[in-house]
Amino acid sequence: MLFRQLTHDDLGCASYLVGDEDAGVAAVVDPPLDVGEVLRLARYVGVRIAHVLETHTHADHVSGHGRLVAATGATIHVHRLAEAAYDHEPIEDGWELELGSLTIRALHTPGHRPEHTAFALVDRARSAEPWAVLTGDSLFVGDVARPDLAVEREAGARAIFRSLHDRLLALPDTTEVWPGHLGGSLCGGPGMDLKVASTIGFERTNQPLLAIADEAEFVAQATAALPPQPPNFEAIVELNRGPLLTGAPASAPLTPRQVLEAAEGGALVVDVRTDLQFDEAHVPGAVSITALRAGFGSKLAWLARADEPLVLVGRDDEDAAHAALLAAAVGVRTVTGHLAGGMTSWREEGLAVERIARITVPELRERWEPAGQGVQLVDVREADEWAAGHVPGSLHAPYHGLRERPEGLDPDRPAAAICASGQRAAVGASLLRRLGVRDVLHVVEGGVPRWAREGGPVQRA
Incomplete structure (x- = not known):
C-alpha cells in the first residue's frame, strides 16, 4: 500500500497521496495549489493519479485539483453538498473507492462545512478494519476544527460535536489520525499541534474538548474564543467551488523605475525578505512580510485588498516567484510583478531607501x-x-x-x-x-x- 503525507508549511496544510503501488494507481486527497511535488512523488513510486478527493471546499487555501486534472485527467470526488461547479463525481456517506488492495471509505462529518467528509483507509491485505482516517478539517492533533467558516458558529459546533462522537470517535482506538492541517492553520484553535499524526485513542484521552460529553457545554467551549475570520475566506471558497483553475501564477519582472511608478500609482509593495534585511533598507512605503517563515500567505491575505495591485520585492527573482505562488495559494491574485534582481537592483540604481x-x-x-x-x-x-x-x-x-x-x-x-x-x-x-x-x-x-x-x-x- 502507498501512503504519503505532503505538507504546505506556510499554511499548515496537509495533503495525501494514497493508493497501491502494485496496482499502479493512486488518489490525492486535498491537493495543494503547487502540485509539482505530488506529481514528482507519483512518478517516483510509479503510480498513476486517477482520482482527486476533497474533504470539503476549503476556505483557507486554494486547491490544486484543477491543475491535477489538467496534468493527469483524474476524476474529482467531493460530497454533493459542496455544490461544486466543476466536473466531478458527487459522493455520499459510505461511498467507497477501491485502489488495488486499498479501500477508501467516505465518512460524512459536517460541522466545519456542511459537505465535510473524512476518509477511512482500509488495507484489505491486512485487515477489514480501517487502520487510518484522513480527518480533513474535523479532528486535528490536539484540537478540533473551528465551526464558523460556513454556517452560524453554534450550529457548526453542534454538527462538529455529533460528527466527532458519532463517526470519528466510534472508530477503533488504534486508528491513526492524519489531519488536513497542522499547527498554525487558521482552520483550528490554539491547541493544534505541529505533530503530523496521532490516533483516535490518544486524542480521545488527551483532548479536553473530546472529553466533554454534553453537547451544550462543547458548543460553549468551542465557540468561546474564536479568532477573527480571515477576510478573504469567502473568496477562496468561491475559487475552490469552480470553475477549475489550471494555470500557474505568474509575476512579471519590473525595473526599479517601474516599481517606483507602481508604488506611486497605489500598488502595495510587499518585501518578502527577512525582517532583518527589511529593517536595514527597504523600498519606501513597503510592507514587511517575510516568505522565509511560516504564515506569509495568511498575513498577506489580511493586508491585501481585492482591488489593490501588489508588487513583490525579494532577495532575488526566485524569492519573488516563490512568494507569488504562496500568494496564489491564499487567493491573492493581484500580483502584477516583482522587482527584477531583488533589492540589490534598487540599491544599484541609487534610489532612496527607508530603515527601521x-x-x-x-x-x-x-x-x-x-x-x-x-x-x-x-x-x-x-x-x-x-x-x-x-x-x-x-x-x-x-x-x-x-x-x-x-x-x-x-x-x-x-x-x-x-x-x-x-x-x-x-x-x-x-x-x-x-x-x-x-x-x-x-x-x-x-x-x-x-x-x-x-x-x-x-x-x-
Missing part, C-alpha cells in the same frame, strides 16, 4: 516610562493575547487592522511595535512607518512574554 530601528526587550525597558513620556508602545497581537497580559500604557492594534494610525498615537514621537516573538511586530512596524509615524522601532528577540518573564509590569484585561 530594531530594539530588544531589555533595551525597550530602559526607554519605557509608565507615565507615558517615553517610547509609545503598539501591541499588534490578537485580542485574546492582549487580554491575557500587556504592557501598561501600550496601545492595542492587531497588525491586520493597521489601515490607519491608532487613536492616541503621536506620529512625531518614537513608537515601538511589539508582539510575542518579533515576527508580527515586523509587519506592524512597517505599517506604522507607512502610516506616517516618523520614528518607528521594531521590538525583536521576543516580545510581551519575554517582558513579563524578565519582571516587566503586566496589566490584564
Whole structure:
C-alpha cells in the first residue's frame, strides 16, 4: 500500500497521496495549489493519479485539483453538498473507492462545512478494519476544527460535536489520525499541534474538548474564543467551488523605475525578505512580510485588498516567484510583478531607501516610562493575547487592522511595535512607518512574554 503525507508549511496544510503501488494507481486527497511535488512523488513510486478527493471546499487555501486534472485527467470526488461547479463525481456517506488492495471509505462529518467528509483507509491485505482516517478539517492533533467558516458558529459546533462522537470517535482506538492541517492553520484553535499524526485513542484521552460529553457545554467551549475570520475566506471558497483553475501564477519582472511608478500609482509593495534585511533598507512605503517563515500567505491575505495591485520585492527573482505562488495559494491574485534582481537592483540604481530601528526587550525597558513620556508602545497581537497580559500604557492594534494610525498615537514621537516573538511586530512596524509615524522601532528577540518573564509590569484585561 502507498501512503504519503505532503505538507504546505506556510499554511499548515496537509495533503495525501494514497493508493497501491502494485496496482499502479493512486488518489490525492486535498491537493495543494503547487502540485509539482505530488506529481514528482507519483512518478517516483510509479503510480498513476486517477482520482482527486476533497474533504470539503476549503476556505483557507486554494486547491490544486484543477491543475491535477489538467496534468493527469483524474476524476474529482467531493460530497454533493459542496455544490461544486466543476466536473466531478458527487459522493455520499459510505461511498467507497477501491485502489488495488486499498479501500477508501467516505465518512460524512459536517460541522466545519456542511459537505465535510473524512476518509477511512482500509488495507484489505491486512485487515477489514480501517487502520487510518484522513480527518480533513474535523479532528486535528490536539484540537478540533473551528465551526464558523460556513454556517452560524453554534450550529457548526453542534454538527462538529455529533460528527466527532458519532463517526470519528466510534472508530477503533488504534486508528491513526492524519489531519488536513497542522499547527498554525487558521482552520483550528490554539491547541493544534505541529505533530503530523496521532490516533483516535490518544486524542480521545488527551483532548479536553473530546472529553466533554454534553453537547451544550462543547458548543460553549468551542465557540468561546474564536479568532477573527480571515477576510478573504469567502473568496477562496468561491475559487475552490469552480470553475477549475489550471494555470500557474505568474509575476512579471519590473525595473526599479517601474516599481517606483507602481508604488506611486497605489500598488502595495510587499518585501518578502527577512525582517532583518527589511529593517536595514527597504523600498519606501513597503510592507514587511517575510516568505522565509511560516504564515506569509495568511498575513498577506489580511493586508491585501481585492482591488489593490501588489508588487513583490525579494532577495532575488526566485524569492519573488516563490512568494507569488504562496500568494496564489491564499487567493491573492493581484500580483502584477516583482522587482527584477531583488533589492540589490534598487540599491544599484541609487534610489532612496527607508530603515527601521530594531530594539530588544531589555533595551525597550530602559526607554519605557509608565507615565507615558517615553517610547509609545503598539501591541499588534490578537485580542485574546492582549487580554491575557500587556504592557501598561501600550496601545492595542492587531497588525491586520493597521489601515490607519491608532487613536492616541503621536506620529512625531518614537513608537515601538511589539508582539510575542518579533515576527508580527515586523509587519506592524512597517505599517506604522507607512502610516506616517516618523520614528518607528521594531521590538525583536521576543516580545510581551519575554517582558513579563524578565519582571516587566503586566496589566490584564
